[in-house]
Amino acid sequence: MIKIGIVDDHAIVRAGLRDFFSTHVDLRVVCEAANGREAIDLVRNNEIDVLVMDVSMPGQSGIDALSMIRAKAPDVGILILSGYPEEHYAMNLIRQGASGYLNKECEPIEIVNAIRTVAMGRRYITPGVAELLARQLGRKDDAAPHEQLSEREFQVFLKLAKGESVGKIGEALSLSVKTVSTYRTRLMEKLSLSSNSDLTYYAMKTQLID
Template identity: 40%
Template structure:
């Protein structure tokens, strides 16, 4: 029987997911958590077969929570179930140890299929994500990573390195701050960097914006 820890801060979303999960006869229990702190507390006192984890949590980013879960419980499968598209966070989640990634637009049967697979020790990725991963593996090691940035990503990177804030960049490009943050996330993922300081150093070392 499968025991699940469901981590999401929206009661309506949790209620809907629980109704879906109860369709599966071998799902024994679903324990709910609204925050990262509450989820980690449940993990200390109970054993689970699968964690379903949202990225947007009120107290701590879901990816940081994922990283901590995989550090403390390396064998525990985690399925990321998020409102964010695969392009935004999927590969990053898998690199941090997630066993699967689904958006909240997924069909109920796909969610159940994903849980069954990762509970059995497998990985669950969609066809779209599999193609994206294949492209990652096909990259030639002798090609500089920045060459994989799109023109827009490269432009956003240039402005970040120049010290502009996401709000300033959004205004200049007539885009939302969230879109700019998505571009930044993609840049960091493609360049395998963690923060703006590393991004600036990377740009200097590769002489990307020398005048």
């Protein structure tokens, strides 16, 4: 029996996944959460084989929670199920420790196949993600600028692009204002941008935020 935790801010999505998984004898949903902070509590307080988690959620996002979940539960499979296409987030999140990345427009049975693969301790790589990996390995210079950001830089980048203040970002990520400002300077240099409005435009143009 594969024990599953579902993390999504939409109750109807969680209910739909729970009902669908219940039709498979080897899958059982044991807990649910609505944001990244709750997801951290899930892995701390429940025995879970696979966490199925969204990326974009209010409060603490899946991106913010991923590294903390991986640190607290290194053996838990983390399958990202996101509304964003693979090319926008998959590479960054897999580098940060995600076991697989699926777009919510995939066929339902693919989610089941991915869960079974991840539960065995393997990564689930779709053809789209495999192509991204091959492209990145073969032509590093052609990778999108944001794919060169570190995990922390990417987290700070997304929050700045959404208009969050340095102080608020520091509080959310348990970092000092000075440290956040240092990350901001670094990521601005890597992306060749000069202002927060440039960051927001870049993030919207590349569809990293809505």
